[in-house]
Amino acid sequence: MAAAAEESGWRRVGFVGAGRMAEAIAQGLIQAGKVEAEHVLASAPSDKNLCRFRAMGCQTTHSNPEVLHSCSLVFFATKPHILPAVLVEVAPAVTAEHILVSVAAGVSLSTLEEEGAMVMARGRHAGSYEARLLQSLLEACGQCEEVPEAQVDVHTGLSxxxxxxxxxxxxxxxxxxxxxxxxxxxxxxxxxxxxxxxxxxxxxxxxxxxxxxxxxxxxxxxxxxxxxxxxxxxxxxxxxxxxxxxxxxxxxxxxx
The missing domain is CATH 1.10.3730.10 (ProC C-terminal domain-like)
Incomplete structure (x- = not known):
């Protein structure tokens, strides 16, 4: 596991949903040395998107709960209308040790490239440690700023x-x-x-x-x-x- 992962306390990075957004984040983390490809696990119902993760050397599965069982840091990158059902499916696997990240819908792949910009907002149970960890990871993909939740939609409209x-x-x-x-x-x-x-x-x-x-x-x-x-x-x-x-x-x- 990469040094950054060992120091932060999390072991594997998971992606529930394996579309372009998830691919871009995973690629950025791997290329920046934040995590090793074999310690990334992505889930999707079909092989259509998973093949791109396999090409990067990542692990894949068709089981969403398996991602939660295997990874302590999990990005939810499904389509908005699918997310509620996915959350119900994985809820039994969630523990207090998990850091769960919902990726905003509609943000294009190019916003995660070198000249891109992202924002993040904390949930009620996310503290300073989790915020610093996520920000340090996402900065591998581009500029990352923490904002109040109300400004996330403004970021979508702007960036x-x-x-x-x-x-x-x-x-x-x-x-x-x-x-x-x-x-x-x-x-x-x-x-x-x-x-x-x-x-x-x-x-x-x-x-x-x-x-x-x-x-x-x-x-x-x-x-x-x-x-x-x-x-x-x-x-x-x-x-x-x-x-x-x-x-x-x-x-x-x-x-x-």
Whole structure:
């Protein structure tokens, strides 16, 4: 077992549900050396998703309770409508030693990659030890912040859905360059690099986006002319409304 696992007191990591979300977390933990592949156990009703875990060297099973019997740290990564029945099924196997983690539905695989971001919220019985442990593990997959439970749906609307929003904006920027005569492949590469560079500056310097925007706006220059058009099109108001709509939908799905 990896050193981090030995020091933390848990022995094996389990996944109830073996979809893309579970796969991404498992892959991140294994690649970061947080756990060894043979000490990961995933369950699913069919082999369709389990084959990807086997390819990583993980153990698999069709029994959800077996994951609870074998692992003290368990991620529940099933579809939302399946989760209640799964919880009833595994309840007899749960002990006070278990750390159980429910993975928010709707968060895409890309949010768990190197440039991704996640949030976590504690349940009533989770203390500081469990929070520190989970945060240290999930940081192997990307940025991880602890927030109140009420903000989890906001994160889904911002980060989970935001991947699609950023891609739509990236596509639009590139198509603007294509319209002006730049080859498509080049336009998309430069757009992606521009987004990446901007994100790195904001993260590394801790700047507010408004400050960076001001820094690159020369009076009477090209950027301020372009920003004027974006303001006329309602870019900021539309982006704010998109996050609001996605958050409201996440809350609606949570209630269901």
């Amino acid at each position: 989970g859905s935001g991947v699609a929003f950023v891609c739509a904006f990236s596509e639009a920027l590139a198509e603007g360059a294509i319209k002006m005569g730049m080859p498509s492949g080049l336009a998309h590469r430069i757009t992606a690099q521009t987004l990446l560079g901007t994100a790195k500056v904001l993260l590394q310097k801790g700047q507010h986006p408004a400050q960076l925007r001001t820094d690159v706006c020369t009076p009477g220059g090209t950027t301020i002319y372009g920003l004027h058009v974006l303001e006329q099109g309602g870019l900021r108001a539309t982006a704010m409304s998109a996050v609001e709509a996605a958050t409201c939908r996440a809350r609606e799905l949570s209630r269901k």
